[in-house]
Amino acid sequence: MDTRGNASTAADGSGPPARPDRFAAGPVLGVAAAVGALQLALAGRYGFHRDELYFLAAGRHLAWGYVDQPPLTPLLARLSTAAFGDSPTGLRAVAVLLGMATIVLTALAARELGARRAGQALAAAGAAVSALVLAVGHMLSTASFDLFAWTAIGVLLLRLLRTGDRRWWPAVGAATGVALLNKDLVLLPAAAVLPSIAFAGAKSRAVLRGWWLPGGALVALLVAAPNLYWQAAHGWPQLTVASGISGRDGLADRLTFVPMQLVYLSPVLVPVWLAGFRRLRDDERVCWARPLGYAYPLLCALVLLLGGKPYYALPPLLLVLAAGCEPVARRVWAPAPDGTGTRRGRVRLVAVLLVAALVNAVITLPVLPPPRLALVSALYPESAEQVGWPELTAAVAAGWAAVPPEQRGRAVLFATDYGEAGALVRYGSRYGLPSVYSGHMSFHDWGRPPDSATGPVVLVRPKPYPAVERAFTGCRQVAEVDTGRGVANEEQHAPVLLCAGTVAPWSQLWPRLRHFY
Known part of the structure; x- marks a missing residue:
């Protein structure tokens, strides 16, 4: 049985696309290794991020799902600290590896799109200096695996479209299933890609025929089934969390969507991804990849409609960037009549990439001294959220010390936010603090105080939270x-x-103390 679609031609419409050039292992791996070395050198300069503290706590309560996420990132947090050490550097080692892999995958995408050695190196460098890749490679988050997974799925889709071989659909499905174990957002690019393939013409639509696509969807469903079952059994709490985030941040995300598309990569890379759009539109040698050019604006429309974060649309744009690398590299490497064009072009290109690397590194990596973080926190507040957790724990310990010793047996330590709760889990033993309780996100599911714990209650909260504070009496600030x-x-x-x-009693209060925002 023929499992291939009718792939478009390389240049004249009469045959299959040309085979990709050799993988430029030397420059691509060199770029990835340089970024990885920089990330590891800086990984421990500040401290854990609030989300990382939550992932560490969740890793102690492994499950097939959590109210706000699937199981993969907490599992990665547990495995990374077990393998590399219980420290910010140990936790972030897996994020560094995922960032390096994303750089390599971007170069592989450029290779699928016909890039030669220089084009592949430019794709790797473009990914390496982008703010998004630097950010998710520094700090373990759900976005760290998301960007890697979406780029891997993009490479598989490019291989499928280039060859027309529908047998790639199960591989796409398996990668999508693994991505669903990290975050449900992978459904958004899937919702954009399939209509784009159908819209791109009869030759592209050929890969949608037959049972290979449904087979790939079945593979994705089987891989993601444990988490889907968990979510169904618990009333789909992730939908509640997602709707709350959209309701709270949706307007701001929509207003900043377009400028953040430029910032998350780098404004200096705009000419490259514009070249990618032009190439996908005009170059018959890569007309088979035209669905990629349609998928990005469609994904942008979906993200805007749903009020999602601007970075949700970035992975396909990284692939469009890869499409633009070959024509840009050809122009830069083409010598001028006086023989000086190549050298000048290379110097300008390297200078531009270095500027992007410097600016994005200062914004996203722990380069600045902590007192200077105000210079970048307006653009990237996550840097500031990596500072101060041991000090917070020390302040809570001072509050705990105000509890009379004879009352500590029935006293409770309560945090309104998973960041504070995660910090007290991580650092509390240094100060002899008891177990911390919280109603935020999955902390609520990990247990409540016994009804015999009648007080006092040491309460830490970063901002007023009346719905929580009404559960307690006689509160006064002690630290x-x-x-x-x-x-x-x-x-x-x-x-x-x-x-x-x-x-x-806590048994009556506990349902009221649950909150997701």
């Missing part, structure tokens, strides 16, 4: 968080309250 480095983040000046007790 305040100070990072000591002048970093204006969410935790700076957070009060630590000592409350006399609760308004009802």
Whole structure:
């Protein structure tokens, strides 16, 4: 049985696309290794991010799902710290590896699109200096695996479209299933890619025929089934969380969507991905990849409609960037009549990439001294959220010390936010603190205080939270968080309250204390 579609031609419409050039292993792997070395050197300069502290705590409660995410990132957090050490560097080693792999995959995408050695090297360099790749390679987050997975799926789709071989669909399905174990967002590019393939013409539509595509979808479903079952059994809490985030941040995300498309890669790379769009539109040698050019604007429309984060649309744009690398590399490497064009072009290109690398590294990596983070935190607040967690724990310990010793057996330590709760899990033992409880996200599912714990309650909250505070009586401030480095983040000046007790037993309060935002 013939499993191939009718792939478009390389140049004249009469045969299959040309085979890709040899993989430029030397320059591509060299770029990835340089970025990885930089990331590892800086990984421990600040501290854990609030989300990383939550992932570490979730990794102690492994499950097939959590109210706000599938299981993969907490599992990676646990495996990375087990293999590389319980430290920011140990946790982030897996993020560094995923970032390096994303750089290599971007070069492989350029190779599928006909890039030779220089074009592949440019694709790797473009990915390496982009703000998004640097950010997700520094800090372990769901986006770290998302970007890697989406780029891998993009390479597989390019191989499928180039060859017309529908047997690639199960591989695409398997990669999509693994991505679904990390985050459901992979469904968005899938919703954009399939209509784009259908719209691109009869030759592209050929890969949609037969049972290979449904077979790939079945593979994705089987791989993701454990988490889907968990979500169904728990009432699909991720939908509740996602709708809340969209309702809270949707307007701001829509207003910043277009400028952030430029910032997340780099403004200096705009000519490259514009060249990619032109090439996908005009160059018959890569007309088989035209669905990629349609998928990006369609994905942008979906993200805007749903009020998603601007970076949700970035992975396909990284592939469009890869499409533009070959024509840009050809122009840069083509000598001028006086023989000087090649050298000048290379110098200009390297200078532009170095500027992008420097600017994006300062914004996304722990380069600046903590007191100077105000210079970049408006653009990238995540840097400031990596400072001050041991100091927060010390402030909570001061609050705990205000509890009379004879009352500590029935006292409770409660945090309103998973970042604070995660910090107390991570650092609390240094100060002899008891187990911390919280109603935020999955902390709510990991247990409540016993009804015999009638108070006092030491409450830490980064901002007023009346719905939580109404559960406690007689609250007064006994300590305040100070990072000591002048970093204006969410935790700076957070009060630590000592409350006399609760308004009802914990078993009655606990459902009311659950919150997702």
